[in-house]
Amino acid sequence: MDLIATDIFEEIKKLKVAKNAIILAHYYQEGDIQDVADYIGDSLGLSQQAAKTEADIIVFAGVHFMAETAKILCPQKKVLLPDLKAGCSLADSCPPIKFKKFKEENPNHLVISYINCTAEIKALTDIVCTSSNAVQIVNSLPKDQPIIFAPDKNLGRYVNKITGRNMLLWDGSCMVHEIFSAKKITQIKHAHPSAILVAHPECEESVLEMADFIGSTTALLNFVVKSNAKEFIVATESGILHEMAKRAPHKTFIPAPPNNNCACNDCPHMKLNTLEKLYACLKNETPEIIMDEVLRKQAEKSILKMLEISAQLGL
Ligand code: 13P
Ligand code: SF4
DSSP: OOHHHHHHHHHHHHHHHHHHHEEEEEETOEEEEEHHSSEEEEEHHHEEEEEEEHSSSSEEEEHHHHHHHHHHTTTSSSSESOTTOOOOOHHTTHHHHHHHHHHSTTTEEEEEEEEESOOHHTTTOOOEOOTHHHHHHHSOOOOOEEEESSSSSHHHHHHHHHOOOOOOOOOOOOOTOOOOOOHHHHHHHHHHHTEEEEEOSSHHHHHHHHHHHOOHHHHHHHHHHHHHHHHHEEEEEEEHHHHHHHHHHTTTTEOBBBBSSSSTTSOOGGGOOOOHHHHHHHTTSSSSSOOOOHHHHHHHHHHHHHHHHHHTTTT
């Protein structure tokens, strides 16, 4: 790569116009990628944008299940992912063959799956949800409806608590959100007594119990911008701090500490994408997400159901 950073920004902008391309980026992407994107958001916002874009090419700066969701919704468009190896530990924690068996063992259950799963799991799902709408989607169903919730047990447990349901939970989790240490957060709270703890619902129960506010990445962002507090401990992937600092420059954001000394609140999958890879991917129009049409159609139903319920609820 022989372009310096400012040139890459300019080249990406030119390529976007020339190719009628749009860049969708998740808040967990590195700051440069967020800055060059046409839209940054959480998983719900990104899938809504993908569903309505008129661009010919979608460059998805996120992980594989997100780009795959965009392809499922936009089969005629070219969907590119800067690094095809950008996977997700949560999606990996739900293998389709095992999940199919689990579903067959509980035949009267409706299946709600968090969008952080593969197309094969979405094809076995009745309604997809994200962390923005999981509570509302569950609440939209009759109280006596038996439900399987997959793959994230932490989000599922949180939704059970809020809705008073007893959904059957698949035993999956996210490697990034499971690593936060409640003990170390307590120590930081002592050192910063006025700091507010905000947490993503993928965190473990011990962290969520301490949190002052729980929500999706977009909800956390909106909360810290509107709040009168000046200091926040942020228990989610570190990429969100970029937009928090941009939108609330006079506030202090402290990343929640992991239970060891690694940079574990960086998602290694999200961070496989770089500005250089994004540029190369837009220029060469590869790597591309390719999907089997039968699988795509099966997976599409559960995503469209989510978008339909979300639109009805004004989400
Ligand atoms: P949201 O985008 O719904 O906040 O989820 C976060 C996440 O883990 C995406 O991988
Ligand atoms: Fe998957 Fe967790 Fe990374 Fe999100 S943060 S992409 S859930 S591993």
